[in-house]
Structures are given as structure tokens and as C-alpha cells.
Amino acid sequence: xxxxxxxxxxxxxxxxxxxxxxxxxxxxxxxxxxxxxxxxxxxxxxxxxxxxxxxxxxxxxxxxxxxxxxxxxxxxxxxxxxxxxxxxxxxxxxxxxxxxxxxxxxxxxxxxxxxxxxxxxxxxxxxxxxxxxxxxxxxxxxxxxxxxxxxxxxxxxxxxxxxxxxxxxxxxxxxxxxxxxxxxxxxxxxxxxxxxxxxxxxxxxxxxxxxxxxxxxxxxxxxxxxxxxxxxxxxxxxxxxxxxxxxxxxxxxxxxxxxxxxxxxxxxxxxxxxxxxxxxxxxxxxxxxxxxxxxxxxxxxxxxxxxxxxxxxxxxxxxxxxxxxxxxxxxxxxxxxxxxxxxxxxxxxxxxxxxxxxxxxxxxxxxxxxxxxxxxxxxxxxxxxxxxxxxxxxxxxxxxxxxxxxxxxxxxxxxxxxxxxxxxxxxxxx
Amino acid sequence: xxxxxxxxxxxxxxxxxxxxxxxxxxxxxxxxxxxxxxxxxxxxxxxxxxxxxxxxxxxxxxxxxxxxxxxxxxxxxxxxxxxxxxxxxxxxxxxxxxxxxxxxxxxxxxxxxxxxxxxxxxxxxxxxxxxxxxxxxxxxxxxxxxxxxxxxxxxxxxxxxxxxxxxxxxxxxxxxxxxxxxxxxxxxxxxxxxxxxxxxxxxxxxxxxxxxxxxxxxxxxxxxxxxxxxxxxxxxxxxxxxxxxxxxxxxxxxxxxxxxxxxxxxxxxxxxxxxxxxxxxxxxxxxxxxxxxxxxxxxxxxxxxxx
Numbered sequence: 001x002x003x004x005x006x007x008x009x010x011x012x013x014x015x016x017x018x019x020x021x022x023x024x025x026x027x028x029x030x031x032x033x034x035x036x037x038x039x040x041x042x043x044x045x046x047x048x049x050x051x052x053x054x055x056x057x058x059x060x061x062x063x064x065x066x067x068x069x070x071x072x073x074x075x076x077x078x079x080x081x082x083x084x085x086x087x088x089x090x091x092x093x094x095x096x097x098x099x100x101x102x103x104x105x106x107x108x109x110x111x112x113x114x115x116x117x118x119x120x121x122x123x124x125x126x127x128x129x130x131x132x133x134x135x136x137x138x139x140x141x142x143x144x145x146x147x148x149x150x151x152x153x154x155x156x157x158x159x160x161x162x163x164x165x166x167x168x169x170x171x172x173x174x175x176x177x178x179x180x181x182x183x184x185x186x187x188x189x190x191x192x193x194x195x196x197x198x199x200x201x202x203x204x205x206x207x208x209x210x211x212x213x214x215x216x217x218x219x220x221x222x223x224x225x226x227x228x229x230x231x232x233x234x235x236x237x238x239x240x241x242x243x244x245x246x247x248x249x250x251x252x253x254x255x256x257x258x259x260x261x262x263x264x265x266x267x268x269x270x271x272x273x274x275x276x277x278x279x280x281x282x283x284x285x286x287x288x289x290x291x292x293x294x295x296x297x298x299x300x301x302x303x304x305x306x307x308x309x310x311x312x313x314x315x316x317x318x319x320x321x322x323x324x325x326x327x328x329x330x331x332x333x334x335x336x337x338x339x340x341x342x343x344x345x346x347x348x349x350x351x352x353x354x355x356x357x358x359x360x361x362x363x364x365x366x367x368x369x370x371x372x373x374x375x376x377x378x379x380x381x382x383x384x385x386x387x388x389x390x391x392x393x394x395x396x397x398x399x400x401x402x403x404x405x406x407x408x409x410x411x412x413x414x415x416x417x418x419x420x421x422x423x424x425x426x427x428x429x430x
Numbered sequence: 431x432x433x434x435x436x437x438x439x440x441x442x443x444x445x446x447x448x449x450x451x452x453x454x455x456x457x458x459x460x461x462x463x464x465x466x467x468x469x470x471x472x473x474x475x476x477x478x479x480x481x482x483x484x485x486x487x488x489x490x491x492x493x494x495x496x497x498x499x500x501x502x503x504x505x506x507x508x509x510x511x512x513x514x515x516x517x518x519x520x521x522x523x524x525x526x527x528x529x530x531x532x533x534x535x536x537x538x539x540x541x542x543x544x545x546x547x548x549x550x551x552x553x554x555x556x557x558x559x560x561x562x563x564x565x566x567x568x569x570x571x572x573x574x575x576x577x578x579x580x581x582x583x584x585x586x587x588x589x590x591x592x593x594x595x596x597x598x599x600x601x602x603x604x605x606x607x608x609x610x611x612x613x614x615x616x617x618x619x620x621x622x623x624x625x626x627x628x629x630x631x632x633x634x635x636x637x638x639x640x641x642x643x644x645x646x647x648x649x650x651x652x653x654x655x656x657x658x659x660x661x662x663x664x665x666x667x668x669x670x671x672x673x674x675x676x677x678x679x680x681x682x683x684x685x686x687x688x689x690x691x692x693x694x695x696x697x698x699x700x701x702x703x704x705x706x707x708x709x710x711x712x713x714x715x716x717x718x719x720x721x722x723x724x725x726x727x728x729x730x731x732x733x734x735x736x737x
Contacts, residue, residue, distance in 0.1 A: 032627050073629075091629070127629065150629030157624070217634055225634035262635035268621070270633055304621060345465055382579055386620035429627035 040423020
């Protein structure tokens with residue numbers, strides 16, 4: 001009974017710490033995840049506004065995130081014998097408007113009686129998969145996998161932009177050792193909405209298949225590695241969908257070349273070049289059957305560098321040209337830097353400047369741009385650029401050209417062309 | 431109450447060790463990991479070579495008492511005493527562990543940065559005899575999680591189920607060895623840690639390497655069994671019955687055997703000897719001894735001598 005008398009022992013600081021510190025053999029379940037949450041406001045009154053150029057696929061995130069987002073992942077190696085093993089992974093994601101205590105993830109309108117902000121949450125089933133390592137004797141080091149999975153996603157941290165991401169339900173073989181490279185092959189599904197027979201009848205889903213091929217870790221120069229990728233996306237049509245003369249069945253190709261350079265000003269640089277066609281234009285590798293014909297070129301250059309012992313900086317340059325035959329495309333240019341000055345082990349000051357410019361392809365449509373500047377005082381566990389958890393107190397100023405800012409809030413009046421927000425936000429990953 | 435005991439333990443340790451080198455900086459349980467000691471390895475190596483050996487034997491080391499529930503940082507720097515261990519000369523810190531109280535676990539986190547002290551740990555019983563030696567196999571690299579930084583970690587359970595037992599582990603020495611100092615630890619790049627946590631593809635860049643240094647900071651946390659999750663390495667000293675190494679027990683005399691029983695065994699021994707069954711006679715004598723007839727063996731020997 002002595003044990004049951006102390007169920008709250010984890011509340012004692014030392015024990016809580018110990019529980020956090022040790023993911024030892026006793027706790028074989030890997031608990032991993034991500035969260036961001038906080039509170040903010042707009043100068044002049046109202047909820048925190050978040051600033052993103054209209055049509056831009058991303059926004060610079062420091063002091064510019066208005067929602068609560070969390071990922072809870074639980075994984076475990078459930079079997080291992082020698083170098084062969086099975087790993088079971090799972091992840092649920094949560095998002096809410098960050099407006100109330102109670103933000104239900106289901107919809108229960110209760111005949112309109114409920115406050116809609118009490119139902120501002122959503123849940124997403126993002127990962128449930130099994131990875132089996134070294135199961136095929138002829139492919140040592142390789143893993144076979146199946147299930148919903150984040151599949152080798154390539155992102156830019158400071159604007160939360162994923163330029164190569166075909167994640168979804170799928171299966172594949174990864175990390176086949178070819179000597180000069182590691183090869184991976186995957187088949188992944190995405191569904192791009194309902195198809196309706198010639199504008200009428202019952203909708204059925206449009207299943208797209210992406211076949212993804214990658215060669216990674218190719219040595220090209222001292223400290224430099226190359227990754228080559230090819231994605232082919234195509235709708236997997238039913239007989240009825242196939243017979244529909246009015247339906248546009250677009251396919252797409254995407255080629256990615258990515259070079260990663262270490263020993264780069266005390267950090268690293270990643271340069272990605274992508275060329276895509278038709279169905280894959282504008283996406284991160286997933287097919288979209290409704291696209292027009294066309295082509296896309298995309299450049300993403302990013303890095304984290306240590307300028308001095310006390311200053312680390314992340315930077316990114318993006319240029320994306322979506323050229324559609326029906327003139328519905330656009331070019332997007334983006335540039336951002338986030339230098340961080342470290343005052344101590346746990347405290348730093350971050351400045352983030354981001355610029356986005358979108359030029360529509362169609363004649364007569366005006367281009368628009370948005371500049372964003374954030375100053376944040378940060379407290380984090382450690383002083384690396386990547387150290388988290390972190391709590392930051394921020395102020396953000398944004399300016400855009402008249403009226404073409406993508407409103408995420410009612411706090412900015414129509415016709416305004418700048419805004420100031422401030423708040424406190426926490427971010428953690430583990 | 432716990433916080434208070436940490437505080438007193440910390441203050442006590444501080445008072446005992448003095449503020450000169452401050453080997454145990456008291457930290458609050460919820461502060462972040464201590465900063466790894468970033469000192470040039472070559473400098474630390476030459477300091478170690480030049481450092482005088484403090485003591486003539488293991489039992490002469492300056493042992494500092496640790497209170498139950500202690501949490502703090504053990505600073506093994508060039509100001510620490512040095513001793514020539516069998517595994518090589520090393521700076522060290524030596525502690526005496528609480529004698530009574532519940533069994534507990536010691537968790538050790540050697541903080542890694544541009545370099546890391548790859549620890550050895552030696553445990554000694556109350557008679558200063560080594561019971562366990564922990565080395566590179568026992569301290570494993572654990573990437574940063576939560577408030578914890580990069581570190582080489584080990585967990586040691588200290589048994590106190592028999593409080594008065596002389597075999598209980600009473601002393602702990604933290605040091606390093608020549609073999610450990612020759613090695614290095616590959617740390618996880620923080621950008622890769624982020625990628626892993628977020629489910630992204632980690633950048634293709636090499637991980638930082640921390641060469642093993644003669645100096646470092648080891649976070650030491652003592653947790654009573656009740657709160658520790660599970661023991662990593664249990665050590666329970668065998669309960670002594672005083673018969674080790676051929677020692678005889680004083681033994682408690684059994685109840686006296688009845689004359690009838692004694693007579694029966696002698697008779698049976700005689701019968702066996704008559705049949706020249708010496709083995710049977712011997713077994714009978716031993717059996718008689720077991721039931722308490724201490725004279726049966728003597729009786730048999732006399733009979734054999736007569737023949």
C-alpha cells in the first residue's frame with residue numbers, strides 16, 4: 001500500500017526530472033512529438049493576425065503563427081533479433097485556433113447553441129506504420145515499410161515550407177546500400193477530391209499514385225552530398241472515370257537534385273533544384289489531376305551558419321516559377337533570415353526578416369509582396385539554433401501592398417497595408 | 431520537504447568541500463543540464479600529467495559524503511585531486527554514500543559538448559573493497575531530450591535491503607581511464623534531432639564528434655527506489671553465513687540422540703563391517719552423525735583400526 005500512497009511522486013521536481021531524463025530500457029516506448037502554442041494580440045485591438053502574402057505557399061513563422069499545433073508520436077521497436085527488427089510508429093496531429101480553453105476536435109453544433117470557437121479543433125491521423133529492418137538477406141541495411149508515414153520530407157524550418165514531401169499511405173523499400181548511394185523506392189497515395197461524371201452524378205474519389213525513387217548520400221565533393229529524386233504521379237482511374245470524355249486526367253513528373261554542404265561557415269547549406277510538369281506543378285511531389293499542362297522550376301537554397309560563437313543564423317532563398325498553358329500560374333520569390341544572438345546558455349535574441357513576392361502569370365493581374373520583421377527574446381534549453389523547448393516573447397511588424405494580404409484574422413481592417421502583433425509563444429520538439 | 435532536503439544537502443556539500451573548486455554546484459532539479467566543460471583537451475592532458483598523485487591508496491582518497499536524494503553537478507576539472515588508478519592516472523571525485531535508508535539509484539550524466547569526459551565509476555563496499563567497475567560499456571550516449579543535453583549516461587542501483595551488511599556499497603569514485611581518454615563520442619547533430627522529431631529527412635551532414643577529455647561535468651542524481659523507474663544493474667550482496675572460504679560454522683548442537691538409536695547404528699556398522707561392506711559402514715556412520723550421534727564416526731574408526 002506504500003506505493004499507492006504516493007501516486008503523485010512524479011510531481012516532486014526531482015522525480016519528474018528523472019522521469020523526463022531517462023528513456024532507459026524500462027521505458028521502451030519512444031515518445032516523440034512537436035508542439036507550438038501561445039497567446040498573442042494585434043496592435044490596435046483584436047486577436048493576433050498572421051501575415052502571409054496572398055498566393056505564397058509559405059510564411060515566415062517566427063512571431064507569425066496563430067494556431068496551436070501539436071504532434072504526438074509513440075513508437076516502439078517491438079521485435080529485434082541480431083540486426084533484424086520491427087518498429088511500430090504512430091502519430092496523431094492536433095490543431096486548434098488557439099481561442100478558447102475548450103476546443104473540441106469533433107463537430108457537435110448542438111443546433112447552433114454552442115459557441116463555434118468551442119469547436120475550433122481538428123485531429124489528423126498522420127502516421128501509423130511498420131518498418132522492418134534487414135529482413136531481406138540480399139539487401140543488408142535496407143528496410144521495408146508499409147502504412148501511413150512521413151516519408152523523407154524535406155523542409156525549410158523558418159517558413160515551415162515543405163518543398164519535397166509525398167507523405168501519405170504507402171509502402172516501400174528504403175536505404176538499399178548501392179555502395180555509392182542509398183536507394184529508396186516507394187508507392188504513396190494521395191487523393192485530390194471528388195470526381196463527378198461530366199458535371200453530374202455521384203462523386204467518387206480520385207486516387208493518385210506517386211512512385212518515388214531516390215538516390216541519397218552520394219559523395220560529390222569534400223563535405224558535400226548529393227541526393228537525386230524522381231517522382232511520377234498519376235491518377236488511378238476506375239473504368240467509369242476512365243470513360244468520362246470530359247475528364248482531364250493529368251499526370252506529372254518531378255525531378256529533384258539536392259546538394260548538402262557541411263563545413264559551411266560553421267554550419268551547412270542545402271541547395272535543391274526541382275523541375276516538374278503538369279500534374280505535379282506547384283506541389284511537393286503529389287499529383288493533381290485537375291492541373292493544366294505546363295512546367296515548373298523551383299530553387300530552394302537554405303542553411304544554418306555560425307557567424308561567431310554567439311551568433312547563429314538560418315537563411316533561405318526560394319524561387320518558384322509555375323508556368324501553366326492556361327496562364328493560371330505564378331512566380332514566387334522568397335527570402336528570409338533569422339539571426340540569433342545568444343546571451344547565455346538559455347537566453348537569446350532572434351530577429352527574423354522575411355520577404356515574399358508573388359507575380360501572377362495572367363496579364364493584367366498585379367503582383368503583390370509582403371515584408372515581415374520580428375524581434376523575439378527567447379529562452380531555451382541550450383543555446384543551439386535548434387535548442388528546444390523554447391519560450392519566446394515577440395513583436396512582429398508586417399507591411400504589404402494594399403489589400404493583397406491573406407487575412408488570417410479579422411483584426412486587420414480591409415484596406416490596411418501594415419500591422420503589428422505581439423505575444424508569447426512556446427515551441428518544443430522531442 | 432524534498433526541495434528543502436536538496437537544499438540542505440547541497441549546502442552541506444558546499445560547506446564540506448569549501449568554495450575553492452566548488453566540485454558540486456547545487457542545481458535546481460528543473461533547471462537545464464549543466465554546461466559541458468569546454469576546456470582544450472591538450473591543456474587538460476598536460477595538467478593531468480603535471481598533477482601530483484593525491485594519495486597512497488584507494489582508502490586514502492578524500493571521500494565527500496552524499497546525502498540521500500542529492501542532485502547536483504560533479505565538477506571534475508584540473509583542480510580535482512588526481513590518483514594513479516590501475517587503468518591509468520586520472521582526476522577524480524570520491525564520495526561516501528548514505529549508509530542506511532531505502533535502496534536507491536544513482537543516475538550519472540556526463541555532459542558532452544566540444545569534448546566529453548567518458549566516465550569510469552568504481553564502487554566499494556564498507557571495507558573499501560571494489561564491488562563494481564563501470565566503464566565505456568556502461569556509459570552510453572543519449573541524445574538530448576527535453577531539458578537534458580548531450581550526455582553519456584549510466585544508472586547504478588545501490589542496495590540497502592540489509593542495512594548493516596558489510597558488503598553494502600558505501601563508496602563511489604568517478605574518474606576516467608587511459609582507454610576511455612583515447613576514444614571519442616559521436617553526438618547527434620541538433621539539426622538532425624529536429625528532423626527526427628519532426629519526421630523530416632535529416633540533412634546529409636556529419637555528426638559532431640566529442641573527443642574524450644580528462645575533465646568534465648557529471649550530473650549526479652540520487653533517487654530512492656520507490657521513485658526510480660527500474661534498476662539498471664542490481665547488486666545485492668550475498669547474505670553471509672560465515673562459511674565462505676572454508677570457514678566452519680560454530681554450529682548449534684542438536685538434541686541428544688537416544689541410546690537405543692545409538693546402539694542401533696553401532697550394531698548396523700558392525701554388521702556392515704562383517705560383510706566387508708566398508709562403504710555401507712561409512713554411510714551409516716555419517717547418517718548417525720547427522721541425527722546427532724557424534725560418537726558413531728569414532729566408533730567406526732576404532733573398529734577399522736582393530737582390524
